[in-house]
Amino acid sequence: MGTYHKGWRLLSTVSVLGLMASAGSLTAQEIIEDEDFLGTVELGAGKREVQTSTAKAVTVISQEEIDDRQASTIAELIDSVPGVTLVNGSTPQGSGINIRGFGANSTFGTDNKVLIAIDGATTGAEEIYRIGNQLFTDPALFREVRVSRGINGSFEFASGVVGGIVELETKDASDFTGGEIGLRVRQSLEASSNAQGWNSSTTLAWMPTEDLEFLAHYTVRDNDDYKDGDGTVAPNSAFRTPSWLVKGKYTFGDAREHSIAATFTDTTSNDQDVPYDTFTTTSGSFGNVDREVRTKVAQLNYNYNPVGNDLVDLDVILSYSEQTIEQAYRTGSSSCDVGGLLLIAPGCFFGPPPAPGTAYDSSTQDADHYYEITKLTVKNSMFLQTGAASHDLRFGVEYLHRERPFEAAAAPAGTDKRFALFVSDDISIGDAWTISPELRYEMQDISGTPELSSPSASNAGDGEYDNSALMGGLSVRYEFQSGFALFGSAGYTESLPIIDDLENPAFMTRPELATGFEAGASYSGADVLASGDTVQAKINVYDTTLRDVTTSGRGTIDRIEIQGVELEAGYGLANGFYADLNANWSTGSQTTTSGAETGWAGIPANSARLTLGKRFGETVDLSWELAASVDSINPQNEAVAGYGIHNLRATYKPQTGALEGTEIRFGIENAFDKTYRTSLATRNAPGRNFKVSIAKTF
Numbered sequence: 174m175g176t177y178h179k180g181w182r183l184l185s186t187v188s189v190l191g192l193m194a195s196a197g198s199l200t201a202q203e204i205i206e207d208e209d210f211l212g213t214v215e216l217g218a219g220k221r222e223v224q225t226s227t228a229k230a231v232t233v234i235s236q237e238e239i240d241d242r243q244a245s246t247i248a249e250l251i252d253s254v255p256g257v258t259l260v261n262g263s264t265p266q267g268s269g270i271n272i273r274g275f276g277a278n279s280t281f282g283t284d285n286k287v288l289i290a291i292d293g294a295t296t297g298a299e300e301i302y303r304i305g306n307q308l309f310t311d312p313a314l315f316r317e318v319r320v321s322r323g324i325n326g327s328f329e330f331a332s333g334v335v336g337g338i339v340e341l342e343t344k345d346a347s348d349f350t351g352g353e354i355g356l357r358v359r360q361s362l363e364a365s366s367n368a369q370g371w372n373s374s375t376t377l378a379w380m381p382t383e384d385l386e387f388l389a390h391y392t393v394r395d396n397d398d399y400k401d402g403d404g405t406v407a408p409n410s411a412f413r414t415p416s417w418l419v420k421g422k423y424t425f426g427d428a429r430e431h432s433i434a435a436t437f438t439d440t441t442s443n444d445q446d447v448p449y450d451t452f453t454t455t456s457g458s459f460g461n462v463d464r465e466v467r468t469k470v471a472q473l474n475y476n477y478n479p480v481g482n483d484l485v486d487l488d489v490i491l492s493y494s495e496q497t498i499e500q501a502y503r504t505g506s507s508s509c510d511v512g513g514l515l516l517i518a519p520g521c522f523f524g525p526p527p528a529p530g531t532a533y534d535s536s537t538q539d540a541d542h543y544y545e546i547t548k549l550t551v552k553n554s555m556f557l558q559t560g561a562a563s564h565d566l567r568f569g570v571e572y573l574h575r576e577r578p579f580e581a582a583a584a585p586a587g588t589d590k591r592f593a594l595f596v597s598d599d600i601s602i603g604d605a606w607t608i609s610p611e612l613r614y615e616m617q618d619i620s621g622t623p624e625l626s627s628p629s630a631s632n633a634g635d636g637e638y639d640n641s642a643l644m645g646g647l648s649v650r651y652e653f654q655s656g657f658a659l660f661g662s663a664g665y666t667e668s669l670p671i672i673d674d675l676e677n678p679a680f681m682t683r684p685e686l687a688t689g690f691e692a693g694a695s696y697s698g699a700d701v702l703a704s705g706d707t708v709q710a711k712i713n714v715y716d717t718t719l720r721d722v723t724t725s726g727r728g729t730i731d732r733i734e735i736q737g738v739e740l741e742a743g744y745g746l747a748n749g750f751y752a753d754l755n756a757n758w759s760t761g762s763q764t765t766t767s768g769a770e771t772g773w774a775g776i777p778a779n780s781a782r783l784t785l786g787k788r789f790g791e792t793v794d795l796s797w798e799l800a801a802s803v804d805s806i807n808p809q810n811e812a813v814a815g816y817g818i819h820n821l822r823a824t825y826k827p828q829t830g831a832l833e834g835t836e837i838r839f840g841i842e843n844a845f846d847k848t849y850r851t852s853l854a855t856r857n858a859p860g861r862n863f864k865v866s867i868a869k870t871f
Contacts, residue, residue, distance in 0.1 A: 275335050586622035836867070
């Protein structure tokens with residue numbers, strides 16, 4: 174092991190020296206201005222553009238940033254977004270995403286207030302106790318990740334989105350061929366020192382004609398158990414996740430106004446003798462299981478966009494997503510299992526003590542979980558002028574069918590059918606005002622599946638319930654000629670009952686009600702402090718209230734109130750220097766049904782992230798990142814120490830010579846090997862980790 178780490182130190186030294194030596198003859202990028210106005214353009218000051226042209230709280234992670242971050246999981250990729258906090262994000266299992274205090278927590282993988290969408294297809298579970306598979310797929314499959322925070326902006330996608338939406342967009346063949354006829358192959362290899370991980374990603378992109386394109390992608394990621402900053406091994410944190418994607422698109426019509434595309438993604442993890450409780454990764458009373466997790470998403474898209482007609486841009490999207498969790502208990506692995514008999518001890522039973530000699534019941538650990546979601550969306554986008562106002566109008570209909578087949582001792586089985594109408598309009602008046610109203614009307618028919626065996630407390634719900642809700646929001650933005658803008662928004666949504674709660678009839682006619690108010694300011698400009706520089710900044714203040722709570726607290730909480738401030742800023746110079754800053758401050762409270770008010774356990778710690786970097790033309794990009802958090806209290810009412818973590822990254826893309834087209838990346842995460850834990854996590858984060866990758870498109 175000592176030789177292994179020495180090799181990594183030598184490799185890191187050689188890599189950095191090589192990158193520095195290659196930067197000598199590089200020129201800075203130029204800023205070119207065109208007299209013709211081509212629309213609103215975001216000025217990219219750093220690695221990430223601040224979305225200053227919208228009132229909504231949106232962050233977009235581009236393909237460049239996806240590659241440079243070398244993330245092992247999607248959760249790990251988006252943890253730099255303000256308002257986003259991870260629960261054990263370094264592993265795909267037992268991890269989740271928390272946005273503005275909603276989503277994953279240390280007990281459930283999600284609370285159904287954060288939406289995960291892959292190419293528009295809804296995926297993921299509602300709630301899974303102690304397993305936590307909210308999002309399970311590999312970052313290498315995607316070219317862009319878009320994180321929208323808050324209620325506004327969600328009504329085209331779903332009801333009940335309180336925390337936000339994570340939208341993932343898969344890669345296209347034209348991303349590699351440049352839209353030209355031909356065959357391109359891209360291969361990347363990556364290795365990491367902590368957990369001795371490796372990743373191989375292969376992409377085949379083929380365009381036999383201008384109208385036809387195909388893409389096939391396969392990646393496999395393999396990690397051993399990682400160590401924290403003290404050198405302590407995080408047990409059962411190892412994972413191996415093969416993922417693949419196939420995609421095809423055909424464009425046709427006299428003016429190529431029609432297109433049809435099909436996509437399929439598949440990610441699998443197969444673990445043997447691992448804890449049922451993936452949050453704490455210890456056996457305890459639950460014991461160990463053999464578990465296979467598989468997520469599949471299939472989608473068919475049709476688009477009709479006639480040339481010269483601004484009133485028609487029609488999309489028909491049919492998607493199917495499936496997540497299966499198959500598991501089997503390992504006999505004798507529970508601390509309550511003594512020779513197949515239940516040990517009568519605290520923590521080994523609930524309610525009255527069972528009779529002596531009672532057999533140990535492993536039905537919970539043996540239960541498999543299935544989630545199937547079919548969704549059909551038909552929507553049209555149009556641009557029209559009405560007097561002084563121009564409209565970017567989108568409207569459509571949606572049908573969603575979520576099903577969970579019966580499985581003994583699993584969560585209740587049933588179907589959730591929803592039909593929705595939605596409309597969203599961005600109204601521009603002159604060069605200053607933008608007004609964005611949104612509406613969604615949704616009807617629900619949810620019913621339980623009659624049991625195939627005797628009912629139990631966990632699967633007794635077999636009733637049928639109808640619910641409906643009208644939701645909406647309004648955003649207003651005013652932009653001054655100086656580049657400053659002021660904005661505000663208000664939104665209301667309802668989280669309709671979920672299949673998980675079928676065993677509680679009182680919850681099935683009681684939707685959760687959420688309101689959100691936001692206000693803020695932004696600035697975007699050039700030549701501000703120096704010739705050729707760019708400045709972007711956006712600050713957002715929000716106040717969110719969730720009432721009639723059922724998914725968090727299981728009916729004991731009446732109201733959750735969260736207030737916060739998010740900051741995003743970027744600065745760039747013509748010589749290639751850049752700086753990115755984002756920060757989040759939030760506070761929250763919960764009020765129980767008895768009227769008692771305490772702090773909200775799901776609120777993340779206040780945190781900030783600063784990146785300083787320098788680009789040398791298109792060849793070299795060097796950056797330093799500081800991620801910091803203040804002291805906090807976790808959901809178990811335990812003190813969590815604040816921290817400051819340093820990450821270093823270098824990217825080298827030769828533009829000439831034998832290595833032209835090659836991309837070499839090197840990173841050091843947690844450079845000072847600090848032992849720390851994020852506020853919502855149940856285990857320590859990884860210690861120092863050296864990462865290196867090489868990729869080339871042929």
